[in-house]
Amino acid sequence: MNAWGLSEGGTRVQGPETLTDRQRAVLRCLARGLADHEIARVLAISHIQVGVVVVEILRALNLRDRMAAVVYAHETGMIRLPLPR
Structure with missing residues (x-):
């Protein structure tokens, strides 16, 4: 399980390769x-x-809501934002 518990409850979260190009862009x-x-x-x-x-x-991705999707994108390295100074 990762830091945000995306695989909590025994359900497996799929990898980003399961998404289409449009889904990854969104x-x-x-x-x-x-x-x-x-x-x-x-x-x-x-x-x-x-x-x-x-x-x-x-x-x-077997995620429960949009917030879980945002966390997923960050934790899987799909997006990297600069750290605040």
Whole structure:
């Protein structure tokens, strides 16, 4: 189990390779703190499609919510933000 307990409860969290390119792009945007409408603008898709893709990500990775997906992205190294000074 990792620091945030993503594999808590006996369920296994899948690796990022199980995601499509679009799902990885949405997850990276989500992990950077963008709202659905901002993700939609960045990726040139509708905000409704963003919500659909987020649900697909949660199912594919066996995660409970968006916050768990953000933690997952950081813990798996999908995104690295600079440390505050």
